Amino acid sequence: MATRSSSTGPKRSQRTGKPLQSTQEPPLSLERIVQAAVELMDARGLGGLTMRRLADHLGSGVMSLYWHVDSKEGVLDLALDSVMEYRGPAQASPSPDWREDVIHMLEDWRACMLRHPWSAALLPRRALGASVLARLELLSEMLSRAGICEADLNAAIWSIWNHVMGATVTRTNFGTPSEDSKRDAQQRLERPGERYPAIEASRLLLDEDWDGAFRKGLGFLLDGLPLKPAG
Amino acid sequence: MATRSSSTGPKRSQRTGKPLQSTQEPPLSLERIVQAAVELMDARGLGGLTMRRLADHLGSGVMSLYWHVDSKEGVLDLALDSVMEYRGPAQASPSPDWREDVIHMLEDWRACMLRHPWSAALLPRRALGASVLARLELLSEMLSRAGICEADLNAAIWSIWNHVMGATVTRTNFGTPSEDSKRDAQQRLERPGERYPAIEASRLLLDEDWDGAFRKGLGFLLDGLPLKPAG
DNA sequence: ACCTGAACACCGTTCAAGT
DNA sequence: ACCTGAACACCGTTCAAGT
Numbered sequence: 001m002a003t004r005s006s007s008t009g010p011k012r013s014q015r016t017g018k019p020l021q022s023t024q025e026p027p028l029s030l031e032r033i034v035q036a037a038v039e040l041m042d043a044r045g046l047g048g049l050t051m052r053r054l055a056d057h058l059g060s061g062v063m064s065l066y067w068h069v070d071s072k073e074g075v076l077d078l079a080l081d082s083v084m085e086y087r088g089p090a091q092a093s094p095s096p097d098w099r100e101d102v103i104h105m106l107e108d109w110r111a112c113m114l115r116h117p118w119s120a121a122l123l124p125r126r127a128l129g130a131s132v133l134a135r136l137e138l139l140s141e142m143l144s145r146a147g148i149c150e151a152d153l154n155a156a157i158w159s160i161w162n163h164v165m166g167a168t169v170t171r172t173n174f175g176t177p178s179e180d181s182k183r184d185a186q187q188r189l190e191r192p193g194e195r196y197p198a199i200e201a202s203r204l205l206l207d208e209d210w211d212g213a214f215r216k217g218l219g220f221l222l223d224g225l226p227l228k229p230a231g
Numbered sequence: 232m233a234t235r236s237s238s239t240g241p242k243r244s245q246r247t248g249k250p251l252q253s254t255q256e257p258p259l260s261l262e263r264i265v266q267a268a269v270e271l272m273d274a275r276g277l278g279g280l281t282m283r284r285l286a287d288h289l290g291s292g293v294m295s296l297y298w299h300v301d302s303k304e305g306v307l308d309l310a311l312d313s314v315m316e317y318r319g320p321a322q323a324s325p326s327p328d329w330r331e332d333v334i335h336m337l338e339d340w341r342a343c344m345l346r347h348p349w350s351a352a353l354l355p356r357r358a359l360g361a362s363v364l365a366r367l368e369l370l371s372e373m374l375s376r377a378g379i380c381e382a383d384l385n386a387a388i389w390s391i392w393n394h395v396m397g398a399t400v401t402r403t404n405f406g407t408p409s410e411d412s413k414r415d416a417q418q419r420l421e422r423p424g425e426r427y428p429a430i431e432a433s434r435l436l437l438d439e440d441w442d443g444a445f446r447k448g449l450g451f452l453l454d455g456l457p458l459k460p461a462g
Numbered sequence: 463a464c465c466t467g468a469a470c471a472c473c474g475t476t477c478a479a480g481t
Numbered sequence: 482a483c484c485t486g487a488a489c490a491c492c493g494t495t496c497a498a499g500t
Contacts, residue, residue, distance in 0.1 A: 022412060027483085028483080028484085038481090048409065048473090050473070050474090051473085051474060051475085052472090052473080052474090055471095060484075060485090061484065061486070062485090062486090063473090063475085063476090063484075063485060063486075064483075064484050064485070066474095066475075066476095067482085067483055067484065068483090071474080071475080072474065072475090073386055075498050115365050121355075121356065124352075124397070124400045124401050124404050125352065125400075125404055127412075127415075127416075128416075128419075128436070130425060133419075133420070133430065134427070136427070136430055136435065137428075137429050137430050140429035140433060140435070141429050143431065147370070152433050152447065152451075153433050154433050154434070154438050154442070155444040155447035155448045155451070156448070156451065157433075157435060158397075158398065158401065158435075158444050158448060158450030159394065159444075159451055159452065160394055161396070161397065161401065162394050162396075162397025162398055162401065163390065163393050163394070164450070165393075165397050165401075166355070166392065166393025166394070166396050166397040167389065167393055169355045169356075170355050170389065170393065170396075172391065173355050173356055181358075185358075185359075189235050189364070194361060196259060196364050196365070196367070196368040197368075197386075197391035197426040198368050198371035198372050198375065199364065199367055199368050199371055200379070200385050202371060202388075203385075203387060204367065204371070204385050204389075205359070207385050212386070213386040213389050213390075216383065217386045217387070217389060217390030217393070218455050219454055219455070220383075220386070220387065220390055220452060220455035220457070221390065222453060222455065223451050223454075223455035223457075224450070224451035224452055224454035224455025224456075225451050225455075226451070228456075259464080259465085281491090281492070281493090282492085282493060282494085283491090283492080283493090291465075291466090291495090292465065292466050292467070293466090293467090293493090294465075294466060294467075294494085294496095295464075295465050295466070295497090297493095297494075297495095298463085298464060300463090303493065303494090304492080387486080434469065446470085
């Protein structure tokens with residue numbers, strides 16, 4: 001008559017009933033929770049993160065998570081920042097060319113986000129964590145050293161932030177679409193009475209050189225920054 | 232004994248039991264649904280849109296919506312595009328200064344999104360609708376007329392797209408924070424062992440001139456575009 | 463053609479309790 | 482200090498039915 005499976009033996013998934021791990025689970029910790037959240041989102045996307053699934057993944061009850069974490073929002077904050085750490089360029093930092101340093105850090109930033117496609121959409125929606133702040137701090141130093149004046153600094157930083165985040169979020173959304181959705185998009189562009197000849201001609205939505213567009217656009221932006229001769 | 236209220240008389244909200252409207256509701260239609268969705272999100276944010284609430288708002292049962300609409304995703308697609316229409320500049324379009332035209336359209340784009348703060352976060356996550364496509368088409372024409380070469384066109388368009396979307400989404404997130412969260416942010420910056428002197432000095436996170444940063448950053452980007460002498 | 467309620471398989475989180 | 486299950490107030494959507 002019992003509708004719930006027996007609770008003897010090792011912890012089992014509420015969802016599948018299969019044993020989650022043959023060995024003993026280590027105790028819960030913030031680190032384990034955050035790491036599991038990253039893995040879960042890597043595998044199943046932003047919407048795939050569920051407190052219940054997260055607990056399952058860790059072999060614990062759902063509510064156990066809440067002793068370590070305030071809410072799901074807190075998990076998202078920590079997961080995002082955990083993925084954004086910067087280890088710096090190969091050699092000692094201040095290279096002769098400021099542009100090289102800036103581009104290296106931003107390419108790495110973008111690469112981090114592309115490794116975890118859920119992160120780009122999360123970036124602008126949460127409080128800034130230590131890793132993101134460290135990157136902004138570094139960017140600020142680099143631009144000052146390049147000779148940007150104080151009055152232009154914040155606008156320059158936000159513009160670069162917008163470029164990195166926008167390029168990444170746009171790419172994870174529009175990049176590598178299925179052949180079907182490509183055909184759909186193309187048909188949409190050619191719908192009678194609603195035509196977009198310029199977009200059609202330039203293949204804006206079919207062009208797949210997202211890396212090139214990122215680099216080139218970043219070049220435009222850096223070219224446009226007003227720099228004084230030297231720091 | 233009945234646990235549900237009587238179903239005589241005009242349609243009542245399942246949630247509150249109050250009559251939703253003293254007059255007869257007009258029949259459902261795609262237009263009414265989309266408009267109600269926009270109103271709901273304007274009032275309660277992206278997370279405030281619920282199929283049940285939407286139905287309540289319209290005085291219908293939840294499942295009635297699904298005759299007009301495929302899914303909640305479909306409602307979001309339509310709501311976004313409905314809010315992004317461009318009516319063009321006051322006078323006939325091709326002004327002597329291409330920059331003026333571009334800036335006008337982009338300022339208007341940003342203004343549309345700021346009027347509906349949920350829209351910026353939605354923009355990069357959905358299929359492009361007619362209003363957004365029309366704006367991209369217009370932008371493409373304007374840049375070609377300005378003399379950008381074909382090979383640079385798509386990178387330029389995406390960079391500008393990133394700027395508009397990024398600036399708006401960043402502003403709706405970080406803009407006008409409460410005094411409390413400002414203090415929190417400041418304390419975070421000054422935490423011992425984890426300091427961000429450059430960000431602190433430039434007041435990157437406290438500066439509230441988002442309009443200025445948008446315009447200035449767009450200026451940098453347009454300055455950096457490589458233009459041939461004339462179209 | 464248009465609308466409906468019941469039901470299903472989920473959510474995040476509160477609570478009162480266990481060790 | 483750390484973990485738990487039951488329960489609450491929600492979700493989006495399928496289905497079989499009504500008019």
